[in-house]
Amino acid sequence: MYTELRQQFEEFIRLTDAEFEYVSSFFQTKKFKKHSIIIQSGDIVEYEYFVVNGLLKTSQTDEKGKEYILQFAMENWWVSDYQALITHEPSTFEIECLENVELLYLSFSNKSKLCSEMHNMEYFFRLKATSGFLNLQKRVMALLKNDAQSRYRELFEQYPSLFQRIPKSLVAAYLGVTRETLSRLSV
Amino acid sequence: MYTELRQQFEEFIRLTDAEFEYVSSFFQTKKFKKHSIIIQSGDIVEYEYFVVNGLLKTSQTDEKGKEYILQFAMENWWVSDYQALITHEPSTFEIECLENVELLYLSFSNKSKLCSEMHNMEYFFRLKATSGFLNLQKRVMALLKNDAQSRYRELFEQYPSLFQRIPKSLVAAYLGVTRETLSRLSV
């Protein structure tokens, strides 16, 4: 269960066994059933989560009940309401399990501690933050430049497996169209 | 000219005079006239830029000549084509001065060096990356949830000064609507 975590770190940094053992002592593990809500709108957020197994979504719902998906998180992704985590303000997102999931979780204070004790880890998380930043840049440009059709194709090409795992209505909520419109795309 | 840079760092970290002098030795300074192109699509990107003074835009233009703006960068913002900077692939963005600007610039390798030598700086840039990430999250959610009207209001409330400094057509290209549509918003 910690194997995936170690691989995650070793994509960018090198850790001795002892170091990794120390690092992993900051994490705890938990399983959730499909449909569980990890973070609810209004919650104070204390943890961020590394997905060992399963699939989750981060979303907001407007007054009319329409859902908008910020992010799907699958294996080896990190997920939380980072805004709420960092500011200690109540969450504005909901994070829900779309499958049974296994998570490793790390508290904000433990992350700070890890980063300040190990330059390594600070580096790792800088790169992670940067890569999240770049992914969102792509997303913003796609939302500005591309119509629903090509946003769909792009997502499909990048994460074909996603489409086996979730209903199309959620894809629509991620792409920013209604499920009816998505269904009408010739693809 | 380096005062602003020091303030920028000291929002998050503490630096002695000697440390700051060392850090700032990694930066160089340059002025550009309005309309100058700092980075052109296709360029290999070597630097990131800290805006001391002035205003720039980062944008892409599609086949039909329509422009889409990823970011405006004003005083105390960092700007570059980070994707290109990190991957060493040719830039897909254009960065243009909307006013006369004064920039401090830092090469990718110098940033790496700074970050590896000073845990401090690694920390600073982790926080910067994180805050950029959070800003883009807000932007994505606004693009999904809000219509042009409320995106306009939101931008206006957050950066009222921007509207004194740039033509509305650029605001439209940032919000993801045509300038005609923007002009028709009752606001």
Add this chain to the structure above:
DNA sequence: CGCGCGATTGAGTAATTTCAAATCTAGTGG
């Protein structure tokens, strides 16, 4: 005074949404 850029307005068109209904599908219990 007139040029040129930016902003606005009008009219027709295209894309997307909304609301409603029909169809399909996978899983459940008899």
Add this chain to the structure above:
DNA sequence: CCACTAGATTTGAAATTACTCAATCGCGCG
């Protein structure tokens, strides 16, 4: 094994929204 049901997907039609293209307006500057 089959009928049933809930959820998911598709389809239809009308309404809305934004877009395109073209023309006009307004203003600052040479």
